[in-house]
Amino acid sequence: MARLEYQWPYQNKSLKDMKGEIWQEVPGFDGELVVSNFGRVKVLSRFIVHKNAPNGFWTKEKIKVQSVTKRKNNYTGDTTIHLSCIIKRGKRQMNLSVRRMVYQAFVDSDIDHMNSKIWFVYVKDGNGFNCSADNLELISSSEAKLREIKDGRRLPINDLVRREAHWQNYRSSLGNRAEPVKQYDLAGNFIAIYPSCTAAAKATGVGRTNIGASARKVFYRAGGFVWRFEFEEYKGEYAKISQK
Structure with a gap:
């Protein structure tokens, strides 16, 4: 059996689907951006015309590279993991949370990206590398604080x-x-x-x-x-x- 070169799905840059992988459009990107139920992000092929290519050309599909952010908990001294990727639309560049994209595509399409200070997408098992759709849930900022207190990660x-x-x-x-x-x-x-x-x-x-x-x-x-x-x-x- 071939040795896997990745530990978590986000590290897999192959365009070949993983076993059981399903892709859905990320709302708001006109079908150009899709995310999988395992948390991989893909930019689809699209036709582009610009001054250096007046006749236009088709771009290639590619799996987006994801960034790992480690956020330190000053109370416990440990860290939590957050995955994100940079998406460009014209002159605009956005750094989007992977777990929010997965939740929006597979659980609730009405979640608002701009409302992240009020509503948090949590990973149920506490492992930020696991952005599978069935491992995500939406909770309020107040509920997040209560959970941190209950788990001993925040002082009342x-x-x-x-x-x-x-x-x-x-x-x-x-x-x-x-x-x-x-x-x-x-x-x-x-x-x-x-x-x-x-x-x-x-x-x-x-x-x-x-x-x-x-x-x-x-x-x-x-x-x-x-x-x-x-x-x-x-x-x-x-x-x-x-x-x-």
Whole structure:
């Protein structure tokens, strides 16, 4: 059996259809752009006339190259994947979300590309490389935030306010003294204690602000480590958090 040269459908640049692949027009492109139920994007052959070719010519079909964007979650420290591709129409150039095109073509043709700040197309399994039509769903921005909180990927605003107030009270009690900070690995093993976030940053190369944010539990970790101020312990609660 021939070895596949790609792991995900978007990496397959062959014009040959994959097994079970179905193509649909992307609304708004006059039949020139199609997307498959697996998330591949194809520009169809079209007749073009311009000053260097007054008699016109037919372009070739081609599979569009997709860009991978990794968006960091500052709370967990991991990343989510988003696929997009650049589409040109005349002098206009657009960077379109692949998952939105698939959803629009196979699930709901009324979805508005310009409404992406209100409605999000989510991947059900959390894997941004999997833009198959059956892996997509449309949710509101408020629902997206609730899901992130439920999945431990966003801190509820009440918890954030409470933690900041707690830290400010502790900071006030120190007066002009710097607060010692402790360094742990994700499993909860103690590594070192430093006299301040500044000292920890100099010793480890991790940003001072990020160390402080981890110590205040605004972020899970910083520089691959978990940080706590002297009065708190870390016992490995985040050990199961994985990269996405």
